[in-house]
Amino acid sequence: MTLRIKKNRLLLYAGLLACIIVLPFVVRDPYFIGMVNFIIIYSILCLGLNLILGYTGLLSLGHAAFYGIGAYATAILMTKHGFSFLPSLIVSGLLALFFGFLLGLPTRKVRGDYFCLLTIAFGEIFRLVTQAWISFTGGAMGIVGIPIPEVLGWKIQTEIDFYFLGLSLLGFTYGTLHLLTESKFGRAFVAIREDELAASVMGINTPMYKILTFSIGSLYAGIAGSYLAVYQTTVTPSNFRLEESCLMIIMVIVGGMGNLAATFLGVSVMAVAIEFFRPVPEYRLLIIGLIMILVLLFRPQGLLGAAAFKD
Amino acid sequence: MFIDVLIVGIMVGAIYTLVTIGYSMVYGMLKLMNFAHGDVYIFGTLLCYTLLAQAHLPPLLGILIAALAGGILASMVEFFAYRRLRAAQHRMISMITALGAAYVIQNASELKWGSQVLPFPSLFPSQLVTVLGHQISVTPIITLAIAVFFIVAFNLFLNHHKMGKAILCVSQDIPTSSLMGIPINRIISMVYFLGGMMGVVGGILYSASYNAISLGMGFRGTIVAFTAAVIGGIGSMSGTLIGGMILGISENLISVYVSSSYRDSIMFLVLIVILLIKPTGIMGKVEQDKL
Amino acid sequence: MALLETDRVWKKFGGVTAVQDIALSIEKGEILGMIGPNGSGKTSFINLLSGIYRPDKGNIRFIGEDITGLPAYLITKKGIARTFQNLRVFPNISVLDNLLIGRHCRVNNSLANVYLNPFLSRKREKEAEDYVIELLDWVHLADRRKELAKNLPYGEQRLLEICRALASEPQLLLLDEPCAGMNPVEMDTLAAFLKNLRERGTTLFIIEHNMRFIMSIAERIVVLDAGAKFREGSPVQIQNDKEVQRIYLGEEEEE
Numbered sequence: 001m002t003l004r005i006k007k008n009r010l011l012l013y014a015g016l017l018a019c020i021i022v023l024p025f026v027v028r029d030p031y032f033i034g035m036v037n038f039i040i041i042y043s044i045l046c047l048g049l050n051l052i053l054g055y056t057g058l059l060s061l062g063h064a065a066f067y068g069i070g071a072y073a074t075a076i077l078m079t080k081h082g083f084s085f086l087p088s089l090i091v092s093g094l095l096a097l098f099f100g101f102l103l104g105l106p107t108r109k110v111r112g113d114y115f116c117l118l119t120i121a122f123g124e125i126f127r128l129v130t131q132a133w134i135s136f137t138g139g140a141m142g143i144v145g146i147p148i149p150e151v152l153g154w155k156i157q158t159e160i161d162f163y164f165l166g167l168s169l170l171g172f173t174y175g176t177l178h179l180l181t182e183s184k185f186g187r188a189f190v191a192i193r194e195d196e197l198a199a200s201v202m203g204i205n206t207p208m209y210k211i212l213t214f215s216i217g218s219l220y221a222g223i224a225g226s227y228l229a230v231y232q233t234t235v236t237p238s239n240f241r242l243e244e245s246c247l248m249i250i251m252v253i254v255g256g257m258g259n260l261a262a263t264f265l266g267v268s269v270m271a272v273a274i275e276f277f278r279p280v281p282e283y284r285l286l287i288i289g290l291i292m293i294l295v296l297l298f299r300p301q302g303l304l305g306a307a308a309f310k311d
Numbered sequence: 312m313f314i315d316v317l318i319v320g321i322m323v324g325a326i327y328t329l330v331t332i333g334y335s336m337v338y339g340m341l342k343l344m345n346f347a348h349g350d351v352y353i354f355g356t357l358l359c360y361t362l363l364a365q366a367h368l369p370p371l372l373g374i375l376i377a378a379l380a381g382g383i384l385a386s387m388v389e390f391f392a393y394r395r396l397r398a399a400q401h402r403m404i405s406m407i408t409a410l411g412a413a414y415v416i417q418n419a420s421e422l423k424w425g426s427q428v429l430p431f432p433s434l435f436p437s438q439l440v441t442v443l444g445h446q447i448s449v450t451p452i453i454t455l456a457i458a459v460f461f462i463v464a465f466n467l468f469l470n471h472h473k474m475g476k477a478i479l480c481v482s483q484d485i486p487t488s489s490l491m492g493i494p495i496n497r498i499i500s501m502v503y504f505l506g507g508m509m510g511v512v513g514g515i516l517y518s519a520s521y522n523a524i525s526l527g528m529g530f531r532g533t534i535v536a537f538t539a540a541v542i543g544g545i546g547s548m549s550g551t552l553i554g555g556m557i558l559g560i561s562e563n564l565i566s567v568y569v570s571s572s573y574r575d576s577i578m579f580l581v582l583i584v585i586l587l588i589k590p591t592g593i594m595g596k597v598e599q600d601k602l
Numbered sequence: 603m604a605l606l607e608t609d610r611v612w613k614k615f616g617g618v619t620a621v622q623d624i625a626l627s628i629e630k631g632e633i634l635g636m637i638g639p640n641g642s643g644k645t646s647f648i649n650l651l652s653g654i655y656r657p658d659k660g661n662i663r664f665i666g667e668d669i670t671g672l673p674a675y676l677i678t679k680k681g682i683a684r685t686f687q688n689l690r691v692f693p694n695i696s697v698l699d700n701l702l703i704g705r706h707c708r709v710n711n712s713l714a715n716v717y718l719n720p721f722l723s724r725k726r727e728k729e730a731e732d733y734v735i736e737l738l739d740w741v742h743l744a745d746r747r748k749e750l751a752k753n754l755p756y757g758e759q760r761l762l763e764i765c766r767a768l769a770s771e772p773q774l775l776l777l778d779e780p781c782a783g784m785n786p787v788e789m790d791t792l793a794a795f796l797k798n799l800r801e802r803g804t805t806l807f808i809i810e811h812n813m814r815f816i817m818s819i820a821e822r823i824v825v826l827d828a829g830a831k832f833r834e835g836s837p838v839q840i841q842n843d844k845e846v847q848r849i850y851l852g853e854e855e856e857e
Contacts, residue, residue: 203707292411
């Protein structure tokens with residue numbers, strides 16, 4: 001790359017960064033910031049899901065469960081055991097990673113379609129357990145009164161505070177996933193998606209990589225869950241239904257499967273669409289379902305997705 | 312009494328079989344998990360509720376119309392949402408579409424009927440009969456008989472009627488069937504249609520037995536179909552029967568003798584265990600990947 | 603020393619015996635050809651060597667080490683790479699990425715690097731890329747490295763598949779019908795290329811139907827019939843062998 005192009009690129013990134021940092025001070029509408037925070041959370045979730053679904057080609061309809069595991073972990077640690085935010089965040093991420101690892105284990109024996117069923121069952125059992133295990137999770141009422149998070153003296157309470165917290169988490173997520181997907185690991189995932197047998201002949205330990213993609217993808221969902229817990233100050237089972245997993249799936253697809261940066265686009269587009277239909281909540285599922293069908297019928301690669309998904 | 316519980320369990324098993332046939336056939340033929348299956352037949356059952364309880368149609372007419380509507384809806388879903396994606400490279404694409412279809416139908420049904428539990432009318436007068444010194448309710452036995460009738464009739468259709476045999480051919484090998492002159496698209500529509508119809512009949516029998524119908528039964532119905540098909544072995548008629556029976560009987564036994572609130576969790580657990588141990592089910596063959 | 607030896611390997615599928623009692627050795631630096639009528643078990647045999655199938659009986663040794671039953675990815679790591687009969691490049695991925703995937707097991711990077719030392723990770727990836735671009739340069743595909751593999755003409759896709767296998771620096775390269783679908787000019791180019799490969803130290807094992815090709819390039823030929831080793835010898839010997847002609851002609855007679 002010539003020096004001039006490199007310089008231009010750097011300027012572009014710097015400008016983008018400046019805009020992002022300055023945004024909440026320029027647009028002071030808390031409603032708008034709230035929506036941006038919504039986009040941030042779902043971006044973190046969907047980046048992880050894109051790794052699993054878009055890059056590796058594994059359909060997981062249980063992603064919301066890892067979101068929930070992270071959320072409940074932080075909620076319980078902070079309310080019942082007096083943990084502060086950062087340790088809770090770390091535990092949430094690691095716990096979600098662990099369960100992601102567990103869910104990845106059966107991929108060796110259980111074939112694609114059946115595995116999808118397994119992820120649904122996993123998600124449903126998580127939801128049922130959180131509803132039934134009242135003493136631990138607060139049942140259908142969930143956990144309330146999650147305290148204000150504090151990071152190195154910085155109290156995070158306003159929408160703008162959460163904006164910057166979310167941005168840091170998002171930065172971490174995107175940065176690490178970008179490195180991952182541009183490395184041999186990302187390529188191995190793609191190889192598995194395209195032709196698993198050929199991938200194994202290339203020296204890729206396919207069962208291990210499938211477990212890896214689940215573990216890593218779920219880690220970020222756990223992080224998002226931890227953020228949700230302190231952002232919403234309450235956590236209930238209704239945050240983590242199958243619908244949520246489906247919403248995440250459609251966000252990944254609309255943006256573009258197999259393209260990390262496209263995830264932002266997909267999340268934003270769907271967030272705007274949802275806002276549009278907010279006055280008619282009784283049509284929510286219908287609209288999500290229609291979008292799913294139409295996108296897959298006519299543009300399965302989404303807006304910017306990998307060539308592999310074109311008709 | 313145990314004999315009651317057993318009879319009801321068998322009845323539920325037969326109903327589950329009816330409901331699962333459509334789903335199992337579709338998967339066996341097209342390797343598509345029709346997530347919309349439950350929502351489609353619940354739509355039919357809800358329609359039947361309106362026809363019987365509110366429009367006061369004679370039961371037979373109401374059931375017939377509802378079943379036809381269910382069948383038509385099922386084939387419409389195939390035509391609009393699935394057909395084009397049959398040749399898709401990544402199979403998960405059709406699965407996601409199926410999920411979308413499920414949501415559309417679910418939401419549409421909710422707009423019309425809401426999500427609360429509605430009182431579905433009984434179809435048969437409740438009578439007690441004395442057999443071998445025990446008093447048993449006649450209703451589950453009649454319901455069981457009807458369900459079995461449909462299962463047997465469908466089986467006969469598959470094995471002896473020209474179209475049924477065509478369906479069996481297409482289930483085994485689409486390209487060859489096409490070369491033999493079998494109209495593939497029409498057969499596939501017919502499979503969805505019949506599966507939807509039988510699902511509705513099963514749903515109606517179930518709701519009539521329990522005098523309850525609600526939207527939530529749709530998703531539950533889809534899970535029942537998955538689980539029964541997985542237990543028994545997808546794509547196999549006898550497998551569907553075995554799976555349905557095992558699920559129905561065990562669920563009922565557990566519901567009565569252990570606890571009814573864990574019913575759904577147990578079903579998911581069974582599903583997970585079977586998927587981990589023998590995903591091809593009891594009657595299913597282990598598929599060898601051709602290289 | 604034999605680079606690879608199979609010691610009486612068997613492979614059955616249900617009632618069908620695909621590979622029957624084959625004892626074969628491939629010498630270091632040679633070009634060994636395998637021919638045989640359709641269904642004689644050639645591809646099954648290559649699948650055994652590359653770890654896709656596990657032999658039911660017998661064992662396989664590579665550089666003196668027992669590799670029987672090892673999974674495919676480990677066998678590639680040990681130094682055996684292969685191509686496929688029906689061309690299995692990754693069609694929707696760029697030429698460069700295809701090769702980088704082929705180089706997977708030689709890319710000296712780790713998850714720890716990615717998360718904890720991204721600069722080192724970048725450096726290692728760049729090394730891999732440099733190696734692979736050199737490989738592409740050699741076959742004159744470097745200027746097309748960003749193109750999707752499926753957009754390449756057929757002959758070049760075949761070449762790409764071979765290069766992808768070479769990216770893992772194998773000692774032994776297994777080729778399953780590399781000429782299928784090629785015209786005579788492409789075949790000659792391929793033959794020259796493969797001979798060049800051998801000069802640089804790669805041992806070749808080639809399954810082929812095309813007699814002209816295999817006779818021109820192989821130094822030794824093994825003939826398979828109904829899963830068993832039927833004959834072994836030099837190209838001239840095999841060409842003149844009446845029995846070999848019969849098993850091929852016998853195939854034609856049945857039509």
